[in-house]
Amino acid sequence: MTSAPEAGGGIVLSGLAKSYGAVRAVRDVDLVIAPGETVALLGPNGAGKTTTIDMILGLIKPDKGTVSVFGAPPSVAVRSGWVGGMLQTGSPLDHLRVREIVTLMASYYPQPLPVDEVLQTTGAAEFARQWTTKLSGGQAQRVRFAAALVGNPDLLLLDEPTAALDVEGRRAFWQAMRGATAQGKTVVFATHYLEEADAYADRIVLLAHGQIVADGPATEIKARVGSRTIRATLPDVTVTALSALPGVRGAERHGDAVVLTCTDTDVALAAMLQKFPGAKDIEVTGGTLEEAFIELTAIDDSTDDPGAREAAK
């Protein structure tokens, strides 16, 4: 087996594109992930997260562009045991027990972790003797995580690892995940839960319609959008007039109240008070990541295709 990957390579996606018929699942994605980074691919359904992950894993061939995993093509990285993946699909094999399936996965890798240790850290030890077909959703998810982890890969790719889990299940999963990957693994996970990306990733890559629309720490993404709102009671002013104010991105009216979405609340507030001194009950609120997310991913919505996600599978 090939020895551990050279440091410094990381994961490099350049000019990556993949279409399914008329649906452009991924278009022109450039991304560099350093070794040891934990990166969240955040985006709504159909954003291209799964397609991107499948291309990093070599499950899908890109139409254009290249993928390099620690300096090697995906097929070499996978064959060398540098990569572990937790796919969205892939229920565990039938007629096997939890412990057996983790043992089986371990046998494929050159330097696996001890099976018992992995069962412990992933919280699967308590049901290790259970048949794989008799697991709850949360248990099955842990088994799949244990199966991805036991090979001791340098890169872990997790495609929506907490989909279909309740809040408690998600918390427990991430706790296990943190403990298990403390020793400098590169982790890339896809999610559409903002709080997960925010809490567990060093860096967030926001995908929409197959493109990267933002990339950076959570705080930086918020700053870049600068989505903050001003609420005020201001009757008799048109939305168009409000939208035209400097620093304002958009305006909405709810009865007497108006809500201004701003790129710069300081400028917008000054301009509004100067032009419409009658404004009352003024509130300025900082944008949440949720708002930033909606704002960024709403760009170019007209070309969205609900079939993209299905096709991306």
Added chain:
Amino acid sequence: MTSAIHLRYEILRTLRNPLFSGLTLGLPLVLFYSIASAQRHKTFDGTSFPLYFMTAMAAYGAMWATVAPGGRIARDVATGWLRQMRITPLRTRTEFTAKVIGAYLLALPTLILLFLAGASLGVRLGATQWLEMAGLFLVGLAPFIVIGFILGYLLPSDAAAAALAGVVILFALLGGVFGFQLATSGPMFDVIKGLPSYWLVQAGKTALGGGGWPAEAWIVVAVWTAVLIPVAALAYRRLASTA
């Protein structure tokens, strides 16, 4: 190491499926005793009925055993496990070899059990004759392994299981597994002689007589296998490009 554990679980998964042991061991054994014991002194197709029917039931059970990997492939595709395999260092060749070896190992208990059952009803063969029969089975079962792969790669899980059952029963019926032959001369017989299942059923008589299969049998099995292997390769490639 890798392949040993993989092979072990491959076999374990199959043996734990109650349907598998029922079809490969239980059913042939019950059919053998219930039909052959009443006719243990009769002759059929130029040999003793117990020898004929022992070989036929061994062929029947072994055919079920050798198409079983196909059913597992279809299930692994359906559950997404095949994709999971493809992102591990496990080579396709290792996986493929494990399935072939597994198919033969899983057919082995059927042969042993039916040979013992045959002996209990007075089938007497020398050690080399038993071995020759087992050897002919090894060769004659090859097309069924490949048919299993093809249907497993091409069909969804439920359809694959049904199609595999259909293939086994049809080949068994035409090959004379059920103790009667649909034709012993004419064009229908020519069709039957073109089937690998016919030659499996003949393996007992062949071993008793010594001298092995006629050239015709080797050609039939070789042609079936040679034609089916590229089809299986195409089916696999189709699956790999879409899965």
